[in-house]
Amino acid sequence: MRNKKLDSMISQMEAYLECWKQFSNFINLARAKRFGPEEEAQFLEVKSVMTQQLEMILAAFETPPVNREDIHNLIGNASSIRALSELNENALRGLENQWHKIFIALQAVLGQLKVQQKQLEGQSMWSGLFGKKK
Amino acid sequence: MGILDIFGKGKGEAKPLEIPAGTFTVDKHGHLLSSTLPTSFPEECIAQISQPVLAAFARAHASHQPLSELVINYSALRITAKEMRGGAMVFLAPHGPERQE
Numbered sequence: 001m002r003n004k005k006l007d008s009m010i011s012q013m014e015a016y017l018e019c020w021k022q023f024s025n026f027i028n029l030a031r032a033k034r035f036g037p038e039e040e041a042q043f044l045e046v047k048s049v050m051t052q053q054l055e056m057i058l059a060a061f062e063t064p065p066v067n068r069e070d071i072h073n074l075i076g077n078a079s080s081i082r083a084l085s086e087l088n089e090n091a092l093r094g095l096e097n098q099w100h101k102i103f104i105a106l107q108a109v110l111g112q113l114k115v116q117q118k119q120l121e122g123q124s125m126w127s128g129l130f131g132k133k134k
Numbered sequence: 135m136g137i138l139d140i141f142g143k144g145k146g147e148a149k150p151l152e153i154p155a156g157t158f159t160v161d162k163h164g165h166l167l168s169s170t171l172p173t174s175f176p177e178e179c180i181a182q183i184s185q186p187v188l189a190a191f192a193r194a195h196a197s198h199q200p201l202s203e204l205v206i207n208y209s210a211l212r213i214t215a216k217e218m219r220g221g222a223m224v225f226l227a228p229h230g231p232e233r234q235e
Contacts, residue, residue, distance in 0.1 A: 011167070041225070049170060
């Protein structure tokens, strides 16, 4: 049995996590001081997507799987790549740790969704074997 | 002619669509996942942009070519697409003399 809503949620979460990876790439650009106006514009767009998508994800769960405040804090602390490039190494590492903590929490949520998907597939196998005999 | 102009305005010549700056993400099937583009920007245009981009990434993947970013430069628009596990994140950056104020 397939649950379209669950499949679409998994697809959304995977895309969301890709955005998080992009965020990390921009931190690396800030550290290497290799960025221009285009990267700045892209960084802003990535942050916009991350913020918007977060609401869609939170709306899909009865209890929030991640803390909205933590994510807003992280995005709020990274106003631009230029601002990140001016941070000292300790501050930048702190931001990376903050990013990594949330990234792993989101991966755990994706894992839970995949478990649900597998369970549904398992159910369909059993109902395929025994269900039709009724 | 003056009075006819009143009726002519509004439904007359269609203005060319102004492409806004923004980004959108699509999955590997081309379904829109998120967008920072204004809601007035038609979804058909998003599909017209994303289809060739996804096809390029798929072809590169099929021929084992590592393609993670695609940049298309038009005189008034720069499209940057980043590969996202079969899907893509597409940045639209319109430019041109009228935007460089």
